[in-house]
Amino acid sequence: MSIKQITSLTNQTIKDIRALHMRKEREATKQFLAEGLKIIIDALDQGIAPQILIYGKDADHHPLLQRAIDETLKARGQVLEVTRDILEKISRKENPQMVLAVFAQRIRRLSEIDPDSHEVWVALEQVRDPGNLGTIIRTADAAAIGGVILIGDCVDPFSVETVRATMGSIFALPIVKCTREEFIADRGRWRGSVVGTLLTAKHDHRSAPYKRPTLLLMGTEQSGLTPDIANTCDLHVKIPMRGRADSLNLSVATGIMIYAACGL
Amino acid sequence: MSIKQITSLTNQTIKDIRALHMRKEREATKQFLAEGLKIIIDALDQGIAPQILIYGKDADHHPLLQRAIDETLKARGQVLEVTRDILEKISRKENPQMVLAVFAQRIRRLSEIDPDSHEVWVALEQVRDPGNLGTIIRTADAAAIGGVILIGDCVDPFSVETVRATMGSIFALPIVKCTREEFIADRGRWRGSVVGTLLTAKHDHRSAPYKRPTLLLMGTEQSGLTPDIANTCDLHVKIPMRGRADSLNLSVATGIMIYAACGL
Ligand SMILES: [Co+2]
Ligand SMILES: [Co+2]
Known part of the structure; x- marks a missing residue:
């Protein structure tokens, strides 16, 4: 797998990610959205890789971002490089975090x-x-x-x-x-x-x-x-x-x- | 003093109240905005009356609202009956509280x-x-x-x-x-x-x-x-x-x- 570049808001994966703001969608897909490199690194440190890693194409090339990319690909997750517009839409914020990720929910009985x-x-x-x-x-x-x-x-x-x-x-x-x-x-x-x-x-x-x-x-x-x-x-x-x-x-x-x- | 009815968003008092969302205005006027009947009654219970009490003209005629009106007037505060539109603008919410109040700030050295x-x-x-x-x-x-x-x-x-x-x-x-x-x-x-x-x-x-x-x-x-x-x-x-x-x-x-x- 390699990094995929996305520039269109109508891309289906982007639509699916945006839908994770809705509880119904989170429960149907058993996925959730986390914002910011820090929490992603926290997850990796605990042995959990994103299913999808999303970063802005003008994100800093921080070594931790490279680690997140490498570990996501190694775990067979998707890595998406996107425009700032897409980041804003996904995060519903004008000043979005430059790195976001979709993880699998883990709920116990x-x-x-x-x-x-x-x-x-x-x-x-x-x-x-x-x-x-x-x-x-x-x-x-x-x-x-x-x-x-x-x-x-x-x-x-x-x-x-x-x-x-x-x-x-x-x-x-x-x-x-x-x-x-x-x-x-x-x-x-x-x-x-x-x-x-x-x-x-x-x-x-x-x-x-x-x-x-x-x-x-x-x-x-x-x-x-x-x-x-x-x-x-x-x-x-x-x-x-x-x-x-x-x-x-x-x-x-x-x-x-x-x-x-x-x-x- | 008596209750004043206001229906216009361009009323100067309403403009002044709305400006209290800005820190600069709060600091200049030494006033602040509190939302909801509960906190207003909490203040009255502690001997503090609003400078301005604002309520929606379709607010419930709760005895506690009557108490807030009476005590505000007794303390020479203003009481304003306003439209739902005005409440929404003051509170910046689509489902505004029906009662709001402006109080004096008290800060100690x-x-x-x-x-x-x-x-x-x-x-x-x-x-x-x-x-x-x-x-x-x-x-x-x-x-x-x-x-x-x-x-x-x-x-x-x-x-x-x-x-x-x-x-x-x-x-x-x-x-x-x-x-x-x-x-x-x-x-x-x-x-x-x-x-x-x-x-x-x-x-x-x-x-x-x-x-x-x-x-x-x-x-x-x-x-x-x-x-x-x-x-x-x-x-x-x-x-x-x-x-x-x-x-x-x-x-x-x-x-x-x-x-x-x-x-x-
Ligand atoms: Co333990
Ligand atoms: Co004490």
Whole structure:
């Protein structure tokens, strides 16, 4: 394979790539779009090559771009050199990144993970904000927990905005998706502490025993955990609030919980 | 005073309000724009009335809207009933909030705060992201620390995006602005622990003594604290990272630091 030059916006591959801004298309193709050389190098460092690498024909001939080209071709991916116009359309920005890539999605089922393989895991029910989800994946990676489990109707972990907020951590740890019913059916495999965070809990987050493996459950930005999921917990905790604000941003709350549960 | 009806986009007051999307105009007028009834009620609950209240003529006649109207008029503010067109232009959105308000900015100088009045404070050097800043102000409010000190060239705390992320906490605690030189000149008044967060620090954030009053110093998203500011610290700490990601989102890191320093 070699590098292909594309100048036409009506090229079918370019159309397919642009369609990855739509969740439906991402789910149908099991692909996603990542922007910028940094995240692509992060992926390569983790042994993951793009399916398609796209760069602007006036991109800097940085040695890292050459590495991305070489490794993409070696993995039998496509490499496309495109015009600035095409980059702008693909990225939907006036100042697009000069390098973009399409990767295969990797989503796990609950049955594919072993709770006992890590001390701490986090599950998010109905998380709505792409930036929050991306930031939580980044924190989960920094603390080296087992993975992030998405319960119910969550925002797509492979949206451009979420992927950007992960800062490369999207490739670093398992992302698991399940329905509420699947989570409840799987509950028996979690033999450590299953800890729900609720604003109404009586115990502080620091007083929990966090028996291993610990599963932290965080609810939606608006209304917290649903009763069905809250009922599966061994205990409920809250992060103390002593000012006027009665809640924290979800990614901040999850960060505080992850670090507390890890004893870090 | 009574309610004024406005239907023309060329009305001067409407033009002035729209100009508040620009930092220069916010700084010249010392005003800012807040969106949504919730944040306006948050302000009223804290004894702060809008200078201008704006609502759509087809807004729900919610008792809280009536309260906002009454309290704005009582405080000699203006109340404007406007068309949906005008709301869209003011908010720059297709689905605008039906209630908006203009408030006076309140920014403190370092000399106006008493370090000994609270156990913990946070200072941010050159914070760049409006969402991060708003989220940090919200966390600072939840933990009831003394205030948020902005050092050097920071993003505007009164941008629409920052104000939105504060979820009403923008009114709850002092926001202080200073130059790097002013901060260094004021350093002597901080007689507890001045703790800088640096990725290169040797000590963990949990091992710090946090002598009162504690001032936490957080650097910019890209490159951390500048040497000049890092040199003013009594000690440097880092939040442990044990995965692949070598840093946290700034608002998450600041949240973990604030909760650790407060002993919460
Ligand atoms: Co691991
Ligand atoms: Co206070």
